[in-house]
Amino acid sequence: MNTISTIPNLRAQINEWRRQKKTIALVPTMGNLHAGHLSLVEQAVADRVVVSIFVNPLQFGVGEDYQTYPRTFEADCEKLEKVSTHLLFTPSVTELYPAGMSSYVTVPKLSNILCGASRPDHFKGVATVVNILLNIVQPDKALFGEKDYQQLMIIKRMVADLFMPIEIIGVPIVREADGLAMSSRNQYLNAEQRAIAPCLWKTIDKMRLESGERNYTSLEKNAMQALAELGFKPDYVAVRQAQTLELPTAADKDLVILAAAWLGKARLIDNKIVSF
């Protein structure tokens, strides 16, 4: 695995691969890699797989965990060596955002709701950095985890709307044995919180939309209450149309249940895709 941290060097490598007619996949990450990230790399069907590690300041709000976000470069490299990573791109902040940088990509309709309601500008930061990484690497495809479901829908929307010639692939959540969705932020949990954490998934998994209940507001309210009783500070539980994230009509059959809840210092998110 080759590691490159500057854009000119990366472009030189990409151009060489292009000349050789290699297909290229990109897996953008913020590092601190776990089995969820590695499954993205493993499912990247391409001649060359590029992984980027960049803790993106633009997607952290004031008072959020940008400074303390876990940075584990050496362990990440070891893990990537074991899967089929050809190139690791590790740009600095000034490499991606040189002085004077002042352009942004926004998908307002999908960004101001759910997680975006409590994290203003978060998805503007996500859409912008992903747009930049896609323009630099110019991959044939890019893979993102379904755990960050709203993020995935925003990126798919951006790529479609701006006609970027890239396929965006969502990869299913990887869970711990007890059901907790893997996340770098799980390590913010103490032992007691870690024992409670899988209940986020269990609570939304129990909502069983498949069984025919269509009073989504009531299901959401019950789930929020259950989470609060378990010790979470729930941010939202929401049943939405799976692509647009709009409130579902009675006719909508492709839904997603999304949830976000604080547990101690960790803001956990999870979701369940439901089709019937």
Add this chain to the structure above:
Amino acid sequence: MNTISTIPNLRAQINEWRRQKKTIALVPTMGNLHAGHLSLVEQAVADRVVVSIFVNPLQFGVGEDYQTYPRTFEADCEKLEKVSTHLLFTPSVTELYPAGMSSYVTVPKLSNILCGASRPDHFKGVATVVNILLNIVQPDKALFGEKDYQQLMIIKRMVADLFMPIEIIGVPIVREADGLAMSSRNQYLNAEQRAIAPCLWKTIDKMRLESGERNYTSLEKNAMQALAELGFKPDYVAVRQAQTLELPTAADKDLVILAAAWLGKARLIDNKIVSF
């Protein structure tokens, strides 16, 4: 000259040219072509020159002239045949903005000042459509007129910030014999207004920053007053740093004088680049 109006057909042609290692230049326009547009085509040094005609609803504000903007497709085609245009791209609104489109590109710092102050969201519409056209055509270079100077700076900033692998080229203003900058909107002028119109250029040309006057505020105020006395409704006259459009410091040697003024139904803009 081949005319294509759908994205799949355009991409097929572009891909064929790419396989043949042809370089490609894009000249995005809103049609109603005049000598200014044709000079963009003439200065496009590339194996293949693509001109797009698209009256972009996203860059017109409420109450602006989107509906009445001059559409002169047949005359445009005749003019383009006479210069070295290989392909004319004429997408419909629903081709570029299909239902559900909700992504935007913004360069707020450069977009909320000068023309952007009186045309909210105008430059968001410009940046978004240019981003889309660049992603569809994927040219090696794209050419824009310096008449729309603020637009040119915003597009250069966007392409640099988002690392789009495309060269943006600004082409000098083409003027009528009496100095009026060519513009599709000049035809909104009646005979009397048309006689006054060149004074917009004459007024900013007379400011003579080169002569050593550094009280820019006073120069701006005098020019605004002169324009008002001539019968314009001046929007702004502004001396700015040439790239950032910020207020110039005493040390700045690359400046631009920008002006916008209403004359009857026409909002005219002009500028003068000054280096000393």
